[in-house]
Amino acid sequence: MDSTPKTKPTKPPPPPPPPLSKFEDSPVFNFINSLSPIKPVKSVHTVQTFNSISFPSLPVFTSLPQFSPLKSPKRPNFSNASRSPPAVSKNKGAVILMDQLLEIFVPGIPPGDDLTPRVQPPEMVNSGAGEAYGVKNGDVLNSTTENKPLSSLQGGNMPRRCLDFEMAGMLLPAAAAAPGDGSIRGSSSSSSSFRCTLPRIGLHLNDLASSLKHSDSENLCSERRPGFSSSSAAIFTSNSIQDQFLFASSTPESENPQEPASLIGEDFNQINPIKNGKSMEVTGNGACKRCNCKKSRCLKLYCECFAAGVYCIEACSCLDCFNKPIHESVVLDTRRQIESRNPLAFAPKVILNSDSVSELGEDSNKTPASARHKRGCNCKKSNCLKKYCECYQGGVGCSINCRCEGCKNGFGRKDESALIGTETQQEEEGREHCQKNAEAQSDEGQQNSINTAPSTQLGPRRSLISLPFHLKRRLPSSYLDDESSSRLSVRFKLDEQGIIQTEAPPKFEKTTTPCEDVMPETVSNECPSGTGGVKNVSPNSKRVGLPPPQGDFRPLPSTRISRKLILQSIPSFPSFTNPNSNEWTQ
DNA sequence: GAGTTTGAAACT
DNA sequence: CAGTTTCAAACTC
Numbered sequence: 343m344d345s346t347p348k349t350k351p352t353k354p355p356p357p358p359p360p361p362l363s364k365f366e367d368s369p370v371f372n373f374i375n376s377l378s379p380i381k382p383v384k385s386v387h388t389v390q391t392f393n394s395i396s397f398p399s400l401p402v403f404t405s406l407p408q409f410s411p412l413k414s415p416k417r418p419n420f421s422n423a424s425r426s427p428p429a430v431s432k433n434k435g436a437v438i439l440m441d442q443l444l445e446i447f448v449p450g451i452p453p454g455d456d457l458t459p460r461v462q463p464p465e466m467v468n469s470g471a472g473e474a475y476g477v478k479n480g481d482v483l484n485s486t487t488e489n490k491p492l493s494s495l496q497g498g499n500m501p502r503r504c505l506d507f508e509m510a511g512m513l514l515p516a517a518a519a520a521p522g523d524g525s526i527r528g529s530s531s532s533s534s535s536f537r538c539t540l541p542r543i544g545l546h547l548n549d550l551a552s553s554l555k556h557s558d559s560e561n562l563c564s565e566r567r568p569g570f571s572s573s574s575a576a577i578f579t580s581n582s583i584q585d586q587f588l589f590a591s592s593t594p595e596s597e598n599p600q601e602p603a604s605l606i607g608e609d610f611n612q613i614n615p616i617k618n619g620k621s622m623e624v625t626g627n628g629a630c631k632r633c634n635c636k637k638s639r640c641l642k643l644y645c646e647c648f649a650a651g652v653y654c655i656e657a658c659s660c661l662d663c664f665n666k667p668i669h670e671s672v673v674l675d676t677r678r679q680i681e682s683r684n685p686l687a688f689a690p691k692v693i694l695n696s697d698s699v700s701e702l703g704e705d706s707n708k709t710p711a712s713a714r715h716k717r718g719c720n721c722k723k724s725n726c727l728k729k730y731c732e733c734y735q736g737g738v739g740c741s742i743n744c745r746c747e748g749c750k751n752g753f754g755r756k757d758e759s760a761l762i763g764t765e766t767q768q769e770e771e772g773r774e775h776c777q778k779n780a781e782a783q784s785d786e787g788q789q790n791s792i793n794t795a796p797s798t799q800l801g802p803r804r805s806l807i808s809l810p811f812h813l814k815r816r817l818p819s820s821y822l823d824d825e826s827s828s829r830l831s832v833r834f835k836l837d838e839q840g841i842i843q844t845e846a847p848p849k850f851e852k853t854t855t856p857c858e859d860v861m862p863e864t865v866s867n868e869c870p871s872g873t874g875g876v877k878n879v880s881p882n883s884k885r886v887g888l889p890p891p892q893g894d895f896r897p898l899p900s901t902r903i904s905r906k907l908i909l910q911s912i913p914s915f916p917s918f919t920n921p922n923s924n925e926w927t928q
Numbered sequence: 929g930a931g932t933t934t935g936a937a938a939c940t
Numbered sequence: 941c942a943g944t945t946t947c948a949a950a951c952t953c
Contacts (some may be wrong), residue, residue: 343935635948641935644947683938729950730934 632658633665640665641676642686648673651688691716692736718743718756726751 594811632652633640633647640663643649647658647665651674654665664672693716713734718741719726726749729735733744739754740746749756 387940403929633948638947642947646949680937688939717936722935724934724950728934730936732936735950900945 564645633660634658635660635663637661639663643680648677649688686716691732692738713739714741714743716743719746720744721746721749725749726755767837 423502633645635645635658638644638648640648640654640658640660645654645660645665647654647660653667654660666673666675677688683740693714715738719731719733721731721744724730724734726734726740726744726746731740731746731751733746734751734753737753739758740749740751741754741758742756744756746756814872
C-alpha cells in the first residue's frame, strides 16, 4: 500500500531482480523471449510465482491433494494446454516456453525477488502476521503483474484477510474475481468491480461471495482478499483455484478440485471472492461479504468467509469466530476435514460448461450461461429466481444437474440447458462437416477460431471451455485495459475476443448485479485478469455479469480464448494462507 | 432491525 | 442414499 518505499527497505535480502519488471513492456522482451526463454521466464516468473507460490506456500493447498488428483485425471496437461493458448498472442512459442520455464525455475527463484523488482508491494513490507496475508497478496499482485489496478486494489486493505489462494486468484482477478471467494467480478463496462474473492471461488458462492460491483467495493474487498475468489470465485472464490480447475477440465463434475475453478472465482478465486467488510455489504456489492455466523464459529461452509477460503474480518458480525489467522491451525484442520468429506467443498461452485461455451460462441441469443453450477441447485420455492438459488446467485443458468422445481432461472433454465446440450451436439456435428468443407476451401485459421478449435484439439466433441461470460464481465474495464501482469496479460490478451463480451453490460433484475454475486470467490481470481477477464475464475468463479436471460449477452468470440483464460485461473486456487507464511513473500 | 423464508450443509 | 436437522443468507416487512 503506502509502503512501496517501505517494501524495498524491508526487504534487505532481496536480490534485485532488476530487469524483470520491464521485460514485457519493452518490445525487446518479445524478441528476447523468442531468442531465449530465460529472461522471459523471469517475467513469466512473476505470474507463476503467484501460482507456484499460492500452492506451495499455502498449507491448505499442500494438504489438498485433492485438487491435484482432479487435475491430473481430467486435465493432466492442463497447465500446458492452457498456457499454450496464451501464446496465441504474438509469441506463442515464447510464451509457452516462458510458462514452462517459470514453473520449472520458479521454485528455485526467491519469490520475493521476483516480485520486488516489479512492483514494490507495500504489503510485502509488512511483516505482521495479519499482514502476511496482505503481503502475500500484494506480492502476488505485484508479481502477477505490475497491474496497476491490482496495486490500487490492494490499496492496503487486502493484507488483512486474504488467503493464499486468494492471492492466486486475486492476482488475476485483481486482476479479477473472484470473489472470491475471491471471487471474480465481472465488471461490466460500467462496473469496474472485481471480486475480492473471490475468487471466487467459487463463489463458491463465496465466490459468490460475490463480486464487487463498485470500485469501492473493490477496495473493501481488498481488505479480505486480494483476490477472489473464492471464489471463489469465484468465483472466483476461492475456491477460485478449484473452480479454475473445474473450468479447465470442463468437467464440472469432478468435484474434487475445488471450486476454484474459476476462481473461480467463484471466486475465489477465493478465492474469490473476498469479502469485504460491511462496506461491501453496504454498497450492495456482494463481492466482499462478511459473514454473520452465530453458531458455526465460521468453521463450516455455512460461513461464506470460510467457504470462500478467507478469514473473517472485523467487519464480520460473526460470534465466536475461529476463522481467523490466530486460529489458523483450527481453520486448516477443519478445512481438511471438510475436504476429506468433499474434495470439492471449497471448489468453485460454478464451472464452465463446454456446451454453454459453444453456445455462446455461436448463438448469442441462447442462454448466456457459459458456466453451470457444479452440483446444481435444489430449489423448490424460489423458482431459481432469487439468490437462494446458487445457480442464480452465481449468475449461471440451471443445468440438468439441478433438481430444482419450477425453474425460471433467468440465466438459463434447467430444461433449456438440457435442450441445449442436445442441440450443441448436433451443432457440433454439423460444425464438423462445415469445418471440413471450410478447410477444404481455405486453410485459414479462422476456422479454428470457434468451433474447430475445440474439436480439433480436444477431440471430437470436446467441449470447449470458454470463459464464463460472467467472468468477462466481471473484469473491470480498467483491468481489461491494463495488462500489467506478464503472463496473464499475455494470455488474456489472446483472449481479447472474449473480453469483448465484457463490454456488454449485464442486466440484472435485482439491485444486486449478478456480477457482484458471482464474483465472490470465483471472481476474485478472475477479476484481475481484466482483459482476460478470466484469470480468476477461480473458483469461485461464478459468473459475475449475467447476461440477460434473453440473450443479450454476447457469446464469447472464441471458445479457445476462454479456455486459455481458464487455465490461467487455475493456479489461483483458494486456500487459507498462513498468516505466518511470508516465506515466499520474502 | 426483527422476523420469515429458503435451500445448502451437516447430520443421522 | 434418503430423510432430517441445523445453519446462515436472502428476503420481507
